Each structure stands twice: as C-alpha cells, then as structure tokens.
Amino acid sequence: MSRAIVFNGDETWEERDIPVPDPQPGGAVLRVEATGLCHSDIDHFRGHVHTSWGGAFPSIAGHEIVGRVEKIDSATAEAWGVAEGDRVAVRELLVTSEGYRIYGHDFSVDEGSGLYGGFAEHLELLPGSQVYRLREDLPADQLTVFEPLSCAVTWVAPVRKDDVVVIEGPGHMGMATIVAARAAGASTIIVTGTARDRFRLDWALRVGADHTVDVDSEDPLERVRELTDGRLADVVIDAAAGNPVTVNLAMDLVRKGGHVVIAGMKDRPLEGFHSDWIPTRRITLHPGAGLDTEAAVDLINAGKVPTGELLGDTFPLEHFEDAFALLTRRTPGRDSIRIALRLT
Incomplete structure (x- = not known):
C-alpha cells in the first residue's frame, strides 16, 4: 500500500x-x-x-x-x-x-x-x-x-547577455527565476516584493539577486531607475502569484523596446491596464507557460544551481x-x- x-x-x-x-x-x-x-x-x-x-x-x-x-x-x-x-x-x-x-x-x-x-x-x-x-x-x-526551474528556464528566453532583469515576486518560482536569469547571462537582477516578503527578499540575495525592492516602503519605479542609471529593465518577469497589480508595475519598470513575461497566476482580472503601452513603448509581452525539464536537470547535474539555498x-x-x-x-x-x- x-x-x-x-x-x-x-x-x-x-x-x-x-x-x-x-x-x-x-x-x-x-x-x-x-x-x-x-x-x-x-x-x-x-x-x-x-x-x-x-x-x-x-x-x-x-x-x-x-x-x-x-x-x-x-x-x-x-x-x-x-x-x-x-x-x-x-x-x-x-x-x-x-x-x-x-x-x-x-x-x-x-x-x-x-x-x-x-x-x-x-x-x-x-x-x-x-x-x-x-x-x-x-x-x-x-x-x-528542478520543476520550478523547468518553468523558469523558459521564462528567461528574452534575457540576453548583460541584461538588467527585474523579477516580481520572491516566492519559490521567483527564486528559481533568479538562477535561470543568471544562467541566461543577466548582469543585474532586481527582485521586488512587499513588506510581508521581507524574509524572502533577504533570501533572494543569498540565491543570487543583486538588489531587492520592498514596494511598500519605497517607490519601485524610482528605485529601479536609480539602480539602472535611468535605463530601467531590459526584461521584467512577473512571477508573483495572486494580485494582478504586478502586471501594471511590470509595464512601468521595463524600458522602451523591452520585454515583459507574464508568469504568475492571478486570482482576479486586471484593472487599469493600458494597451497603448505596448505599441507606444514597443514592449513585447511573453507568456510564462513553458516547461523544459531536461534543461533544468542539466543545470542541476552540472552543479550550476544552489540547491541547498533553494x-x-x-x-x-x-x-x-x-x-x-x-x-x-x-x-x-x-x-x-x-x-x-x-x-x-
């Protein structure tokens, strides 16, 4: 039995x-x-x-x-x-x-x-x-x-060498995305979360993030501008589950011509989304819906994943x-x- x-x-x-x-x-x-x-x-x-x-x-x-x-x-x-x-x-x-x-x-x-x-x-x-x-x-x-990493390695597909990447949400998917983004060549990784996420934001630095932003205590747009000398993010990956407000924030944090990956599952429809952001700022939206188990396992077997910290x-x-x-x-x-x- x-x-x-x-x-x-x-x-x-x-x-x-x-x-x-x-x-x-x-x-x-x-x-x-x-x-x-x-x-x-x-x-x-x-x-x-x-x-x-x-x-x-x-x-x-x-x-x-x-x-x-x-x-x-x-x-x-x-x-x-x-x-x-x-x-x-x-x-x-x-x-x-x-x-x-x-x-x-x-x-x-x-x-x-x-x-x-x-x-x-x-x-x-x-x-x-x-x-x-x-x-x-x-x-x-x-x-x-391996399983969250199987998703994360597909979410970082738009990331290129030396890109600035913002990851919204320091949950277990966000942590896996830190590892995947670094493996994809990101030079700077910024993780955002709320005051409730303080423990997780601190842990994100141990996993490999360069900076964290508590959106309840500081303006995330101003902070990302400061960290990137006004450039903003090349890629924003929304890995936050539950509240759809992170989608609108992602559109603010990405540079013109940048990429936004919508991955975290939400529990209600999004309000206040302006589709004009997409053509006027030339933003490319990507679905966070891929699964590449083989690539994730290869990273783990090669010793490129801090499994203990995760x-x-x-x-x-x-x-x-x-x-x-x-x-x-x-x-x-x-x-x-x-x-x-x-x-x-």
Whole structure:
C-alpha cells in the first residue's frame, strides 16, 4: 500500500492507503522520495485546477516529483534510458493519444490506480511519461527544485547577455527565476516584493539577486531607475502569484523596446491596464507557460544551481498539515522560500 494525501476539492483533505499497481506496458512505478509544494497546490486544495480542461476530484496533488524507479520492464527501461533504482525527475506534462494530462493536477483517485500525484509514496508513470536521471550526491528534497526551474528556464528566453532583469515576486518560482536569469547571462537582477516578503527578499540575495525592492516602503519605479542609471529593465518577469497589480508595475519598470513575461497566476482580472503601452513603448509581452525539464536537470547535474539555498523547509508526509500551513503562510512567526514533502 502507498500512503497518499488526497484533496477533496472543497478545502478538505484526508490521508488514504492506496494499493500500488504493477506498471502498464510502456509505463513504470516510481517510489517517490520527495515532492515540492507549489502555490498551484493551494488552488488545487480549493477545488481549482490550472488547466483548460479543469480537474477531477478527489485527487492527489503534487507535481514537483523526485523518486526512484521501482518497477519497469526492460523495453520501457531501454526506451526511457533508465533502470530500476535510478533517481529521476518526472516531467509533469504527459502526452497521451487523448491529449495532455498533468501529474498532480487533473487525475482523480478513482481513475486507474489513482496514484498520479506526488503527495504519495508511489507514482504510477503512464506510457508517454518523460523522466530524467538526477545526481545521487544531493538529498532528494533539494532536487525537487528542478520543476520550478523547468518553468523558469523558459521564462528567461528574452534575457540576453548583460541584461538588467527585474523579477516580481520572491516566492519559490521567483527564486528559481533568479538562477535561470543568471544562467541566461543577466548582469543585474532586481527582485521586488512587499513588506510581508521581507524574509524572502533577504533570501533572494543569498540565491543570487543583486538588489531587492520592498514596494511598500519605497517607490519601485524610482528605485529601479536609480539602480539602472535611468535605463530601467531590459526584461521584467512577473512571477508573483495572486494580485494582478504586478502586471501594471511590470509595464512601468521595463524600458522602451523591452520585454515583459507574464508568469504568475492571478486570482482576479486586471484593472487599469493600458494597451497603448505596448505599441507606444514597443514592449513585447511573453507568456510564462513553458516547461523544459531536461534543461533544468542539466543545470542541476552540472552543479550550476544552489540547491541547498533553494530548499527552504522539508516535512515528512505525516506532518503534511504543518507543511501546508507554512505554504499558505498560516504559521505564526515563520516564513519559507520553499517547502517540500519527504516521502522516504
């Protein structure tokens, strides 16, 4: 049996024991070592799944999955380039004959084995899955950063050598974007946040940011002008989740002819957006919707990612309530840049 945290879609959850299946032909079974938590898991808990086709409940969330291949047939092992016992990162996006599916997002526990999310001790990998071997010399919880980094390496596509980059939002996606922007050649990285983000803004400097701006205590436009000698940012990446006001701020912080990447998911429509900004200032907008797991894993395996600084806090499965409270910022006197579950 595999212990699993199951979301009911109505802001309740329960722990269940679910039978571990044998792998399907062309698939495998993974023993999950660790899974990172994400803001989208909060939305999933509330019954909202960020896919165009919605979601299915009850379900197992968790898509930042690191584990070891436990069962796989020889043909699939050869095709995937892995063997039983190998540690791998799981690409959350699954391409099937019926379209796209996403591990930890849109599978019900009533479908198949039900073990299709990372908040469980096992994951059934279906045919069409993609996995990438990860280094063995680091703890699994540190390596779960591969998934936010998989997104971040695509968000920084507009970044060129010596660019000034502003990253809005010092959450775990913002931290991964700092690393990705530096790898892409950024010379100056500025991270913005609110007074509530003080702990995270300070930590951003440890991860690799050059400057931080508390938008509640100083004018972010004036501060970015000061830091860039009036040039403003070549690229602004909005990695902030929740409040859409950061989109308008991004348009203010970018230089003429610059690029704005809209990545953080918002919880309501944007007010006060002026589309004239785009043609009059020649701003190019980009969607933060890419996923390049292979590139992220390559950076980690090459030692180019400060995985220890990006870890944050780790909890065992039996302390899921504590992990989720910290994720939702309900733990008095504590904050964290990132949270992971340890399954082994």
